[in-house]
Amino acid sequence: MTLPLDIDEEIRDALEGGRPVVALESTIVSHGMPYPQNIETARSAANAVRDEGAVPATIAVLAGRLTVGVAEADLDSLAKAGRSALKLSRANLASCIASRETGTTTVAATMIVAHIAGIEVFATGGIGGVHRGAEASFDVSADLQELSITPVAVVCAGAKAILDIPKTLEVLETLGVPVTTFGSPDFPAFWSRASSVPSPSVSNSTRQIAREFLLRRNLGLQGGQLIANPVPPEDEIPAAIMNPLIEQAVSEAREQVTGPSVTPFVLGRIFELSEGRSAKANEALVLSNARLAARIASDLADLRKKG
Ligand code: PSU
Ligand code: MN
Helix, strand or coil: CCCCEEECHHHHHHHHCCCCEEEECCHHHHCCCCCCHHHHHHHHHHHHHHHCCCEEEEEEEECCEEEECCCHHHHHHHHHHHHHCEEECCCCHHHHHHCCCCEEECHHHHHHHHHHHCCCEEECCCCCCEECCHHHHCCECHHHHHHHHCCCEEEECECCCCECHHHHHHHHHHCCCCEEEECCCECCECCECCCCCECCEEECCHHHHHHHHHHHHHCCCCCCEEEECCCCHHHCCCHHHHHHHHHHHHHHHHHHCCHHHHHHHHHHHHHHHCCCHHHHHHHHHHHHHHHHHHHHHHHHHHHHHHC
């Protein structure tokens, strides 16, 4: 059985010509932000990738077909579907294809599809991780395991404080996933640049990050790497403002939801509780990540050309 895979022509050309391509996920669109901010952010992220000279490739599953480069009209439908869209990760990707359904891809599923298409760099907002209270709930995102299996470099703004950041970094270390923060000593906490948790490694050079990616392939080390890009200073929201809202959202989630619904529920409640205040920061950091990912992809394309 052949895989139902549609790669947009511009993306296919770029990949065949060794030009830089950046994958973008779609669960952030359906489950990460409300409409219409979600579609606006998705559009600006794609434009930000183009501004830096790379080709954007938004990934989803449309009527059972793996789609690399979702067209504007389809992306708009996914944005409007919101949380009624299927949220796809490693566990349910194949069943969505088998039943010819439509779904949006999380970080884990986007990495899998990007790798199949030959895309090595991916930009998102925040990754999934170890949830607060995981010692009781065992809720650890499949994103972490995926980073240890699939060779894609993922650029994010750290992890939201809905997660337990020290535990998330511990698990990444156990899994052998390199974590590099771009230009700052702390692993960032999404809305805030600082988390008081030191990053396992720090870099100021996209070229060095690209070189590390290639070396890991040469060493035969499986898995990807995580690049954390702190939110731009002018857009950050102090932890003191966000923390009480996060506490409330997490405690409501504990009483009301389990499983894959936890992250979307908490993200939605934080948006409501902050009355959209967090939205501007969210959009700014996604754009900043898209730009950094495009620069890493360009360096990677360059290094590959030089051999
Ligand atoms: N964190 C965010 N925004 C998001 C997500 C996480 O700040 O949109 C989404 C991503 O798609 C991520 C997924 O891969 O949630 C993780 O879900 P879970 O914790 O159920 O693995
Ligand atoms: Mn979970």
